[in-house]
Amino acid sequence: MKKTDFSILITTKNRLNDLKDTLNQLTDFITNEAIEFIICDDGSTDGTSNFIETNYKSIQLIKNQKSKGLIYSRNRLLNLTQAKYAITLDDDAHIVSQNTLEIIENVFELNEKCAVIAFRIFWGQLLPNNLSHSLSNKRLKGFVGCGHVWRMAAWRSIPNYPDWFTFYGEEDFAGFQLFKNSWEVWFVPDILVHHRVDVKARKNQKDYITRLRRSLRSGWYLYILFYPMKEIPSKLTYTFWMQLKLKVFKGDFRALLAILGAVFNVLFNLPRLIYNRKSLTNLEYKKYQMIPDAMVYWNYLNKK
Structure with a gap:
């Protein structure tokens, strides 16, 4: 070597x-x-x-x-x-x-x-x-x-x-x-x-809003950069609604600040996103969707 x-x-x-x-x-x-x-x-x-x-x-x-x-x-x-x-x-x-x-x-x-x-x-x-x-x-x-x-x-x-x-x-x-x-x-x-992190404890840390905002906006950035045009409105709408449903409507009002911040970031960076857009073709998108998502967590209680 x-x-x-x-x-x-x-x-x-x-x-x-x-x-x-x-x-x-x-x-x-x-x-x-x-x-x-x-x-x-x-x-x-x-x-x-x-x-x-x-x-x-x-x-x-x-x-x-x-x-x-x-x-x-x-x-x-x-x-x-x-x-x-x-x-x-x-x-x-x-x-x-x-x-x-x-x-x-x-x-x-x-x-x-x-x-x-x-x-x-x-x-x-x-x-x-x-x-x-x-x-x-x-x-x-x-x-x-x-x-x-x-x-x-x-x-x-x-x-x-x-x-x-x-x-x-x-x-x-x-x-x-x-x-x-x-x-x-x-x-x-x-x-x-x-x-070596406690993922659940992150919700109680002072940077929770910042982390959530950056996570949301990055997902929305990627939709605009790479998804076929016809897929973008439904993806943005669905993820926006699910954040409200699963977080804000259940009492996590800090999440609302993160969501609104992410929306502002997308609007602010929209010219850059459009300029750097490198969309998948419809055929590429179908092939891409068939590939499994990234394996983020390994749960040792469910090893498969």
């Missing part, structure tokens, strides 16, 4: 304790001289850069003096690496499975159309005792940002992630671009990532 074969890329901002845990869990990868390891510190003020420079001499550190956002930073990392395959992880996620690099290499070599490998991801503070599964490799529409690997030749064949999305939606944007360019995304469950 050559140094130019594999890279691990992490973006972080003001989450030093999470990053410390991640780096500790990834010790075997960090000490492997055949792996390029790059971290982008997106304007942290908690001593992140100093910690990395002091304790991890082998890690290549790049810095945004002022925060530019997750998507901007991921673009920067992906455009910097010289590796053949680039693994992207969140700063609160680490790889659990064994023989990860060998599995990645085998999948890419066996499927020349595979652009991205999506990992099986467990979301939660503590891993379950039983990590076995009965899932099979399969093609998906997209992938999850906290655990996947790019064939860099495919990355270079499509536009960068849209950094004006700020947060959420960039992976789906890439999924559409890859589909348009005859690339594929494959889910490979033998590679397990532990994403």
